[in-house]
Amino acid sequence: METLEKKSVAEDPILEEAFMTRLLNGEKIEPKEWMPENYRKQLTRMMSQHAHSEVIGMQPEANWITRAPSLLRKVILLAKIQDEGGHGLYLYGSTETLGTDRSELIEQLHEGKAKYSSVFNYPTLNWADIGAIGWLVDGAAIVNQTMLAKTSYGPYSRAMLRICKEEGFHNRQGYDLMIAMMRGTKEQQEMAQDAMNRWWWPALMMFGPHDKNSSNTIELMKYRIKLESNDDLRQQFIDRTIPQAEIIGLTIPDPNLKFNKETGHYETSDINWDEFFNVIRGKGPCNKQRMHNHIQAHEEGKWVREAAEAYASKHKQL
Numbered sequence: 001m002e003t004l005e006k007k008s009v010a011e012d013p014i015l016e017e018a019f020m021t022r023l024l025n026g027e028k029i030e031p032k033e034w035m036p037e038n039y040r041k042q043l044t045r046m047m048s049q050h051a052h053s054e055v056i057g058m059q060p061e062a063n064w065i066t067r068a069p070s071l072l073r074k075v076i077l078l079a080k081i082q083d084e085g086g087h088g089l090y091l092y093g094s095t096e097t098l099g100t101d102r103s104e105l106i107e108q109l110h111e112g113k114a115k116y117s118s119v120f121n122y123p124t125l126n127w128a129d130i131g132a133i134g135w136l137v138d139g140a141a142i143v144n145q146t147m148l149a150k151t152s153y154g155p156y157s158r159a160m161l162r163i164c165k166e167e168g169f170h171n172r173q174g175y176d177l178m179i180a181m182m183r184g185t186k187e188q189q190e191m192a193q194d195a196m197n198r199w200w201w202p203a204l205m206m207f208g209p210h211d212k213n214s215s216n217t218i219e220l221m222k223y224r225i226k227l228e229s230n231d232d233l234r235q236q237f238i239d240r241t242i243p244q245a246e247i248i249g250l251t252i253p254d255p256n257l258k259f260n261k262e263t264g265h266y267e268t269s270d271i272n273w274d275e276f277f278n279v280i281r282g283k284g285p286c287n288k289q290r291m292h293n294h295i296q297a298h299e300e301g302k303w304v305r306e307a308a309e310a311y312a313s314k315h316k317q318l
């Protein structure tokens with residue numbers, strides 16, 4: 001997969017210094033204001049990747065709409081998936097304020113030039129996977145996005161505030177589903193543990209590679225786009241999620257897990273980074289299926305986009 005250019009672009013030093021001072025003062029940068037080209041590039045890369053993740057992330061959950069075990073669970077699942085689509089739209093809209101059209105961002109995704117979160121390349125094999133996604137995947141997303149709500153770019157920060165509120169509901173419905181399964185029959189408890197075993201490690205991978213291997217973090221932190229590193233956020237997620245698992249009787253699938261009383265943090269085995277890099281290079285269990293479905297839906301929706309554009313241009317002429 002190609003990656004976006006990360007080389008520094010020479011900037012006007014006076015404008016750059018004024019820009020950095022604004023960042024240090026905690027000011028938000030707004031769309032029409034001057035910004036360094038690398039700031040724009042990094043934000044476009046990260047925000048479009050985030051938007052693609054929200055939309056591709058609808059697929060693993062949609063797999064269970066027709067098989068939800070009750071009307072209530074079906075309604076909750078439908079509402080959640082619809083929210084994720086809405087998050088994608090806010091984020092495409094926010095990314096467009098940086099000057100790249102949504103159609104171009106989607107083209108980059110289809111051409112394999114833009115990524116989406118690794119976690120959505122895993123299959124949803126049993127109903128408890130829907131609980132595990134809400135609890136673990138949305139739980140990880142919230143830790144990351146609570147930090148991003150304080151990011152330096154105004155439109156991204158405001159989108160994150162709104163999205164975090166909805167992700168909070170998603171997280172609680174996922175945990176509620178896991179509680180229901182753990183209070184159920186032995187088979188239901190086994191389904192919940194099976195889901196935990198398969199989603200734990202992909203959820204930890206969502207935070208990205210270790211800080212020492214993270215090619216973007218230094219620049220993102222310099223520009224106050226990211227305020228905390230991949231490893232720090234991952235640790236926060238681990239520390240808050242393990243007690244939640246234990247309280248409902250789920251076992252963390254990690255034989256080396258231990259709580260370090262001195263640091264106050266849990267210590268885990270290392271992540272299987274070969275698996276992570278394989279998945280982000282397109283070789284995960286569902287990458288082909290996810291992209292195929294997205295491209296097909298995009299092609300099938302072409303007439304809707306054309307009709308909307310025709311309506312908009314007619315409306316403008318009147």
Ligand code: FAQ
Pocket residue numbers: 002003004045046049050051053054055057058084115116117118119133137138141144205206207208209213214215216217220230280
């Ligand atoms: N998957 O230098 P870093 C959700 C790539 S939303 C794929 O450390 P960075 C809601 C990275 O792009 C979840 N690729 O990267 C929901 C880079 O490659 P590049 C999405 C990954 O940017 C719930 C390379 O590896 N959230 O779940 C991943 O500093 C349920 C080196 O990495 C966001 O996108 C990965 N996990 O940190 C929806 C939040 N990790 O681009 C439906 C915004 C790394 O140079 C159902 N994004 N890579 O070619 C971020 O916070 C950051 O971009 C990170 C990565 C933390 C994802």
